[in-house]
Amino acid sequence: xxxxxxxxxxxxxxxxxxxxxxxxxxxxxxxxxxxxxxxxxxxxxxxxxxxxxxxxxxxxxxxxxxxxxxxxxxxxxxxxxxxxxxxxxxxxxxxxxxxxxxxxxxxxxxxxxxxxxxxxxxxxxxxxxxxxxxxxxxxxxxxxxxxxxxxxxxxxxxxxxxxxxxxxxxxxxxxxxxxxxxxxxxxxxxxxxxxxxxxxxxxxxxxxxxxxxxxxxxxxxxxxxxxxxxxxxxxxxxxxxxxxxxxxxxxxxxxxxxxxxxxxxxxxxxxxxxxxxxxxxxxxxxxxxxxxxxxxxxxxxxxxxxxxxxxxxxxxxxxxxxxxxxxxxxxxxxxxxxxxxxxxxxxxxxxxxxxxxxxxxxxxxxxxxxxxxxxxxxxxxxxxxxxxxxxxxxxxxxxxxxxxxxxxxxxxxxxxxxxxxxxxxxxxxxxxxxxxxxxxxxxxxxxxxxxxxxxxxxxxxxxxxxxxxxxxxxxxxxxxxxxxxxxxxxxxxxxxxxxxxxxxxxxxxxxxxxxxxxxxxxxxxxxxxxxxxxxxxxxxxxxxxxxxxxxxxxxxxxxxxxxxxxxxxxxxxxxxx
DNA sequence: GCCGTTTTCGGCCCGACTGTTTTCAGTCG
Numbered sequence: 001x002x003x004x005x006x007x008x009x010x011x012x013x014x015x016x017x018x019x020x021x022x023x024x025x026x027x028x029x030x031x032x033x034x035x036x037x038x039x040x041x042x043x044x045x046x047x048x049x050x051x052x053x054x055x056x057x058x059x060x061x062x063x064x065x066x067x068x069x070x071x072x073x074x075x076x077x078x079x080x081x082x083x084x085x086x087x088x089x090x091x092x093x094x095x096x097x098x099x100x101x102x103x104x105x106x107x108x109x110x111x112x113x114x115x116x117x118x119x120x121x122x123x124x125x126x127x128x129x130x131x132x133x134x135x136x137x138x139x140x141x142x143x144x145x146x147x148x149x150x151x152x153x154x155x156x157x158x159x160x161x162x163x164x165x166x167x168x169x170x171x172x173x174x175x176x177x178x179x180x181x182x183x184x185x186x187x188x189x190x191x192x193x194x195x196x197x198x199x200x201x202x203x204x205x206x207x208x209x210x211x212x213x214x215x216x217x218x219x220x221x222x223x224x225x226x227x228x229x230x231x232x233x234x235x236x237x238x239x240x241x242x243x244x245x246x247x248x249x250x251x252x253x254x255x256x257x258x259x260x261x262x263x264x265x266x267x268x269x270x271x272x273x274x275x276x277x278x279x280x281x282x283x284x285x286x287x288x289x290x291x292x293x294x295x296x297x298x299x300x301x302x303x304x305x306x307x308x309x310x311x312x313x314x315x316x317x318x319x320x321x322x323x324x325x326x327x328x329x330x331x332x333x334x335x336x337x338x339x340x341x342x343x344x345x346x347x348x349x350x351x352x353x354x355x356x357x358x359x360x361x362x363x364x365x366x367x368x369x370x371x372x373x374x375x376x377x378x379x380x381x382x383x384x385x386x387x388x389x390x391x392x393x394x395x396x397x398x399x400x401x402x403x404x405x406x407x408x409x410x411x412x413x414x415x416x417x418x419x420x421x422x423x424x425x426x427x428x429x430x431x432x433x434x435x436x437x438x439x440x441x442x443x444x445x446x447x448x449x450x451x452x453x454x455x456x457x458x459x460x461x462x463x464x465x466x467x468x469x470x471x472x473x474x475x476x477x478x479x480x481x482x483x484x485x486x487x488x489x490x491x492x493x494x495x496x497x498x499x500x501x502x503x504x505x506x507x508x509x510x511x512x513x514x515x516x517x518x519x520x521x522x523x524x525x526x527x528x529x530x531x532x533x534x535x536x537x538x539x540x541x542x543x544x545x546x547x548x549x550x551x552x553x554x555x556x557x558x559x560x561x562x563x564x565x566x567x568x569x570x571x572x573x574x575x576x577x
Numbered sequence: 578g579c580c581g582t583t584t585t586c587g588g589c590c591c592g593a594c595t596g597t598t599t600t601c602a603g604t605c606g
Contacts, residue, residue, distance in 0.1 A: 025589055029578035060579050098595090100604050133603090137596060185606090198606085224605090226594055231605095241606080243593090256591085261606070268590040273582090279591055 003037045003044040006070050009079050010034035010063070015094050016082040018101040032058040035262050039317050041515045043485060045071060057316065089114030096145040098138075106131055120146050144221075151237040155193035157474050158541050159504030162187070165197055168218065168240065175212045177205035179247055184257035188311045190544025192507045193474060196239035200257045206244040213242050249281045251294035255301075256280035262316035263309075270320065271304050278304075312547035329550050334543050336553040338561065339368035340536065342413065342436055342467060342499065342527030347392050348373035349381035351532040354395060354408070360533040362406050368562050370411040370434045370527075371396060375423035377415045378440050384412075386428055393431065407562060409433040413467055415440050420456025422463065429462035434569055436499070436527075438467035439480070447481035454487055458496040461576035464569050465497040465525055465557075468508040476505070484513060488520035495572040497525040497557050500549075502542025503535070514549035523568075524549075525557040 014030035036058040037044070047053055048071055053064040066076050087108035092115060094104050107113045110131055111122055119142065122128055128139045165183040172181040178201055182188070185198030203209045206228050213230055214222060220235035228244045245253040256264060256279070268278045276292075277284045283292040283303040294300045298308040306323045310331055313319045322328045344350030345357055352360070354371065361369040373392065374383035384392060389412065396408050411434040415423040422429065422437060429435050437457045445453070457463055469487060470479035491498050498517055501508045506529065509517060514524055526542040528535055546556060553559045560568065 023578085026578050028589075032579080058579065062578060098604070102603060133597070135597065141595085196606095224594055229593055231594090257606090259606085261590095265590055272590075277591085281592095 002071060003040045006044075006067055006076075007034040007037040009070070009076055010037065010066075012091065013079060013082055015091060015101070016086045019086055019090055019094070019105045020082070021101075029058065029063075032262065033063050035316075039262075039315050039512070041317065041512050041519075043516070046485075087114070089118075092116055093119065096142065096149055098141040098145045103134075103138075106134075116146060116149065148233070148237060154475060155195050156238060157193050157504040157507075158187070158190070158544070159538075161194045161197060162541070164218075164234075164238070165199070168197065168199055168216075171212065171216055172199065172201055172209060172242075175203070175209050177203045177208055179203065180250060182254060184254055185241075185259060188258050189260065189314060190312050190541070190548055192504075192510060192545065196241060198257050199240065199242045200250070200253055201242065201244045202247045202250050203244050204246075209242070209244050243280075245280065248293045248295055251296040251299045252278065252282045253280045255294075255297050258311050258314065260315050263314035263319070266316050266320055267300075267304070270306075274304060276304060310547060312544060313550060315548075330552050331547040332543060332551050332553045332556055332559070334540055336556075336559045337366075337526065337539060337543070339366045339370070339409075339558055339565070340527050340530070340539065341370045341411070341434060341465060341525050341558070342372050342501070343369055343530045343536075344373055344413075345371060347388070348378075348383060349531060354392075354399060357530070357533055358399065358403075358406075358408055360536055361408075362403075364536060367405065368407045368409050368565065370409040370436075372411045372413040372434075372436050375412055375414040377417065377423045383415075383423075386424065389424070389428065411435060411464075413438050414463075416453060416457040418442065418453065420453045420459070422457065422460055426460070426462060429460070432462070433566065434464045435462050436465050436467040437463040439471055443471060443477070443480045445480070447483060450480055451483040451486050454482060455490045458487075458490050458494045459576075461573050463496060464572070465499050466491070467499045467527075468501040468506050468529070469498050470508050470513070472508055473505050474507065479508070484516070485520075488517045488522050491517070491522045492520055495523070495575065497523045500524055500526050500542055500545060501529050502526055502538040502545070503529045504538065504541055507541070507545055511545050511548035514546065514551065518549060518551060518555055523557055524551065524555060527558075 010030045011034045014027045017027050036056050048068060053059055053067055066078060070076050090104050090108050093099055093107055111127060113119050113122055123139050123143050128142065129135050165187055169181045169183060172178055181201045184200050186194045187197060201209050210225065210230055214225060218234045218240060219232045221233040223231040223233060231239060231241045233239055243257060271278045275286050277286050278300065282294045283300055292303050301308050307328060309319050309323055343357060345352055345354050374381040376383045376385050393410050396410050400407055410432045412424065412432060413436045416437045416439050417423055454466060470482060472479035498509060500514050517524060526539065526546060528538040530536050
């Protein structure tokens with residue numbers, strides 16, 4: 001992930017230049033380039049080989065040189081240079097909320113503070129309020145900031161943030177005077193993790209909203225509170241920001257509050273060129289200041305001559321060009337989904353019986369659901385022996401005789417063993433409708449070994465889909481080493497689907513990888529990896545990630561009818577079997 | 578440092594809240 005490493009270095013350069021009081025636009029250029037690299041969907045080294053680094057937005061001649069330098073030497077000399085000029089430990093200080101470049105510089109130079117511990121000692125001994133422009137309040141804020149850092153201001157995954165958002169919205173919608181309440185920010189864009197929760201409300205009585213919010217059970221500590229804006233920390237240190245606006249500003253405020261920041265900057269630049277100014281209150285004609293009311297988001301985009309852009313793709317990764325040229329993708333919706341490909345039951349490590357899970361699938365309007373209990377090697381998950389698998393298959397076949405317009409498909413999540421062997425014999429796999437092949441062991445294997453293992457599994461004519469292709473668990477386990485480009489190419493060649501696992505801890509493939517796989521012509525499939533029927537809801541998270549990957553209904557296997565699906569599965573079997 | 582349906586030079590998004598201030602800089606999103 002070289003692009004991530006370089007993005008971090010560019011961010012560090014921006015931080016250090018800011019402390020040095022450099023030109024703000026030069027600093028912004030580094031930050032914009034870092035964002036661009038972070039969001040990159042193409043392979044950076046490939047772009048370099050094709051001499052297309054300048055195609056990356058925000059990358060010009062100078063930064064392209066620095067990228068090339070890193071790719072060939074593993075370092076950027078300029079980073080060492082700016083580090084040498086900056087006071088030691090300054091990056092640690094900058095990470096603390098309430099400390100920006102000015103404060104960090106002052107603390108580092110005047111008090112020679114180089115670490116969090118030294119800063120805490122200085123604050124406790126009231127050395128900080130001796131500095132010019134610092135008083136006791138600021139000292140207290142610094143101590144709180146240190147505490148927040150120590151508690152670990154980790155980003156949370158959507159499985160945590162989405163239910164919290166729902167609960168907060170329900171509370172706010174019940175406050176008298178509130179007309180609308182929506183979650184915005186990275187949650188609305190369905191980023192795989194969110195750093196905080198942003199909530200937007202319209203109300204005729206803002207003070208009542210503020211009061212309800214600050215008195216709510218989520219308010220562990222108030223970080224800021226004004227007439228129309230408040231920030232709190234929940235008791236377990238998750239930040240929630242609330243903003244109240246009048247109904248005529250709702251559309252403009254929702255755009256502003258949804259971001260991304262890069263998208264907003266681009267949108268406002270676009271407006272400026274047309275003699276317009278966009279802020280969270282509306283669109284304004286300059287220089288008259290005449291306001292164009294924006295009750296809905298579409299009003300904002302319309303004012304600058306663009307169609308409404310779905311929140312999931314507001315990352316400044318090509319959506320403006322697409323919008324201007326009227327080629328925005330039609331993104332997949334939850335309603336397009338006809339089934340789920342990865343579901344566990346109490347035959348292995350799931351909680352529900354076959355009957356229960358089938359009933360929940362039918363209630364969702366699904367036409368099919370693939371039962372994919374584990375194979376014998378995964379003993380910890382009570383993987384099924386061939387004998388038990390046969391018994392389960394008979395039971396499923398029996399159940400299917402009772403269903404109309406719905407079918408349980410016989411499948412399995414089969415371990416991909418060393419060398420790409422499958423954990424069930426082909427004679428058994430052959431009798432299944434849909435086979436998921438997954439890696440559950442040997443995560444530390446070399447990139448070449450792991451890649452080969454997965455490619456060989458795809459060679460098996462009965463392997464329909466590779467489950468969670470990188471094995472990462474958000475915040476818990478890094479992805480194993482694997483050559484994804486090779487996986488994409490081979491998936492396309494062997495007509496093997498790649499899973500977009502919608503479990504919020506996994507989201508694997510993630511948005512960027514899925515977009516890349518799609519560009520390689522790979523068939524993608526959403527599935528929930530459900531171990532309890534409530535987790536069937538993860539499909540909506542998967543939809544969010546698919547939308548972030550610019551995928552439409554046709555790009556996913558789940559939107560096919562049962563007959564189309566079965567035909568798709570047999571194409572590979574007929575070609576290779 | 579990037580970028581161009583005005584431009585290869587001269588621009589570069591916008592506002593709320595805080596704390597320390599008597600009009601604003603710093604920080605944040």
